[in-house]
Amino acid sequence: MFDIIPWRKNNSVQRKGDEFDNMLNSFFNDDFFSLSPFGLVKSNFSVDLKETDNNYIVEADLPGVDKKDIDISYSNGYLDISAKRDNVIEENKDNYVRKERSYGEFKRSFYIDNVEEDKIQADFENGVLKINLPKLNKEISPVKKIEIK
Numbered sequence: 001m002f003d004i005i006p007w008r009k010n011n012s013v014q015r016k017g018d019e020f021d022n023m024l025n026s027f028f029n030d031d032f033f034s035l036s037p038f039g040l041v042k043s044n045f046s047v048d049l050k051e052t053d054n055n056y057i058v059e060a061d062l063p064g065v066d067k068k069d070i071d072i073s074y075s076n077g078y079l080d081i082s083a084k085r086d087n088v089i090e091e092n093k094d095n096y097v098r099k100e101r102s103y104g105e106f107k108r109s110f111y112i113d114n115v116e117e118d119k120i121q122a123d124f125e126n127g128v129l130k131i132n133l134p135k136l137n138k139e140i141s142p143v144k145k146i147e148i149k
Contacts, residue, residue, distance in 0.1 A: 045083065045106050056112050056133040063127035070129060072122055074115065081129070082107040 050057040062070065062083050069084040085104050091097070116134045123130045 044108065047081075047108055047110075049110065049112075054135055054138055056115065056135065058110070058112075058129075058131040058133070060108070060129040060131075061127065062106075062124075062129050065127070067124045070124065072129075072131065074117055074120055074133075077111050077113040077115075079110045079112050079131070079133070080107065081109075081131075 046061045048059045050059070058079065058081075060081055062085075064087055065083045065085050069086075071080075071082045073080045083106050085106070087103075112133060114136050116136045119134045121132045
């Protein structure tokens with residue numbers, strides 16, 4: 001006869017090989033690696049969205065990305081921003097040679113309606129992409145407060 005033991009991460013009953021897996025996970029998930037070049041490559045990029053009376057403003061942080069590697073499109077109310085990054089670090093000191101490469105593609109999509117498509121403008125300076133999306137209908141609709149019952 002056997003008992004059912006609920007699985008918990010810190011359960012004293014472990015499968016064979018779990019100790020090795022735990023050692024590897026604790027080693028590679030250590031904060032030390034977040035400071036290394038491997039930790040510098042994020043899976044995506046940060047974006048700020050702002051609304052004014054006349055515009056929507058999108059600011060995206062894209063450090064280390066060339067202007068030619070950024071694609072922006074607006075279709076059916078969706079703003080798509082994609083970028084590619086290809087970094088090469090080469091260091092020659094004494095008898096040591098170090099080369100590190102990191103490559104990544106990033107894409108974010110945002111639904112932004114009420115935009116004058118023909119007047120969208122974008123600038124890229126010092127690693128910050130700024131997109132200005134003029135509003136089509138500049139009237140401010142009143143916010144309706146919804147009561148919770």
